[in-house]
Amino acid sequence: MFLRTLWRSRQRRADRAAAPRAARSAWPGWLAAVLLWPGAALADGLGHASADLLTGLTAGIALACAVASAIAWLHTRAAIYGAGLAFALVEGILRTQPTLFPAAALQAGSYAALLALSVPLITAGQPAAARLAAACRWACIGLTGLAALALIFVYDTDGGLLPRLITGAGATASAVLAAWFLAAAARPSPRRAATLALGAVHLSSVWILAHDAWSAPAEGGLVMPLARLLLGLATLLLAGLERRTQAEPARQEADDARQLVQGELRLVEMTGALDAQRQMNALISHELRAPLATISAAAQSLDMILSGSGEAVDNRLARIHRSVTRMTELMEQLLNQDRLGEQAWTPRGEQTDMSELAGDVVAAMQPDTAHALRLQTSGATLPVYCDRALTSVVVRNLIHNAIKYSPASEPIRIETGQAEDQGVPMAWVAVTDRGPGIGVEEQARIFEPRFRRAAHRETQGMGIGLYLARRICQSQGGSLAMHSEVGVGTRFVITLPARPPEPSTQAQAANT
Numbered sequence: 001m002f003l004r005t006l007w008r009s010r011q012r013r014a015d016r017a018a019a020p021r022a023a024r025s026a027w028p029g030w031l032a033a034v035l036l037w038p039g040a041a042l043a044d045g046l047g048h049a050s051a052d053l054l055t056g057l058t059a060g061i062a063l064a065c066a067v068a069s070a071i072a073w074l075h076t077r078a079a080i081y082g083a084g085l086a087f088a089l090v091e092g093i094l095r096t097q098p099t100l101f102p103a104a105a106l107q108a109g110s111y112a113a114l115l116a117l118s119v120p121l122i123t124a125g126q127p128a129a130a131r132l133a134a135a136c137r138w139a140c141i142g143l144t145g146l147a148a149l150a151l152i153f154v155y156d157t158d159g160g161l162l163p164r165l166i167t168g169a170g171a172t173a174s175a176v177l178a179a180w181f182l183a184a185a186a187r188p189s190p191r192r193a194a195t196l197a198l199g200a201v202h203l204s205s206v207w208i209l210a211h212d213a214w215s216a217p218a219e220g221g222l223v224m225p226l227a228r229l230l231l232g233l234a235t236l237l238l239a240g241l242e243r244r245t246q247a248e249p250a251r252q253e254a255d256d257a258r259q260l261v262q263g264e265l266r267l268v269e270m271t272g273a274l275d276a277q278r279q280m281n282a283l284i285s286h287e288l289r290a291p292l293a294t295i296s297a298a299a300q301s302l303d304m305i306l307s308g309s310g311e312a313v314d315n316r317l318a319r320i321h322r323s324v325t326r327m328t329e330l331m332e333q334l335l336n337q338d339r340l341g342e343q344a345w346t347p348r349g350e351q352t353d354m355s356e357l358a359g360d361v362v363a364a365m366q367p368d369t370a371h372a373l374r375l376q377t378s379g380a381t382l383p384v385y386c387d388r389a390l391t392s393v394v395v396r397n398l399i400h401n402a403i404k405y406s407p408a409s410e411p412i413r414i415e416t417g418q419a420e421d422q423g424v425p426m427a428w429v430a431v432t433d434r435g436p437g438i439g440v441e442e443q444a445r446i447f448e449p450r451f452r453r454a455a456h457r458e459t460q461g462m463g464i465g466l467y468l469a470r471r472i473c474q475s476q477g478g479s480l481a482m483h484s485e486v487g488v489g490t491r492f493v494i495t496l497p498a499r500p501p502e503p504s505t506q507a508q509a510a511n512t
Contacts (some may be wrong), residue, residue: 061233062092062095068233080239083114087116092229095226102150104146104147107170112139115140117235118198121181121191132177146166167212168210190242191242193242204227205228211224284331296324349386350386352385354496357395365399371402375414378416383427385477402432405436410435413431413432414430421495428494432492434488436486437485480492480493
């Protein structure tokens, strides 16, 4: 094509030198004609008639539009693509093979498909839009039935009155629809581009159908029908793009909603599991209280019966009493975990001397361990506002952990002292051991509930001591800090204020 066009242009350039100057002045007109009628220039370059070229282009574009619509319809099952498929096939046959079927059937089928393509793009939500969409649907049904009757009875094969009535009515309807869609495209809308393209389709249909009403489709030229097919294809493409753009937020919202529902279900399951665990803890504690009370009463009776039996007997009876006390404390620890899980829980605060509290804990634990518990106090009174029973549980837990992870030959150091934090007087208790220490990765999780160190999973315990200890300190306006170095040892420091904590502090600690 390009070689033939180039060869002809060379011949014209050779002849142009000898042509009169008046002939050269016609070139702007020829250039304008080429720009306005590119089909004629292309046909001249190919050496074919302009009508044959436009017929082939129309058939090819109609087929391409039909294939694209069929693929889109198979993928989405959207009605607009099915209508686009029907419009491309019928319009292609009408413009390229007008004598293949009755003219009335082709005209009715083509415009019925165009109306079906228009209905999905009529903006809903307004009474006028609903009425217009309903009118288009009924007109589409009527035209489809009319096309079927024309095919069955092979009516008006030579293009008589019925095709002219159909095209005349279609031109009038397209004028209304063109005005509607162009006005809708003037307003901001997600379907603005597709609406504008469809308005252009109906605007071109006014000219095409009005011309068909006065002459046969084959006599009206194919430039405008070809342009309408291209505009119809553009409408389908833009509708698909806008459909996909609108589907992305909807899909994202659906995914977010599904994740939210799954999270709520997991939360409900976890809440149910926690409630079941609390009920089990309460049941176990209730069932164990009676045997422990029996053992304690029996030990007290043995104290009276065997009084004066010797130091060995007294030591064994004292060990029984301490074991009963330890079991009672473990049950209280389980119940305290449940209490700490409730937002309404608040510690029963009272003025307590931290040096005295630490001394009582050390005195109670020293007989049951081979480790030396060395208590170092500042000598001054360290009054704080705390729940004495719970704070004793914290100190006992820290000392118990130090005993578990330290060699028997290494002493456990317990220290007390005073400090000040932002003008608030504080008292602290520190428990230091010379055990293996805690790695950096485990330090980040050491206060999580039921976390057990990987290297010491064989040690006895429930894995809730440090978690509860920190919660107890925070709920009283204090803190529990840790410093550890592998191969050197670990130091835990309890810090409590000398005045009652703020209610907001207690609520925040209960929620953590």
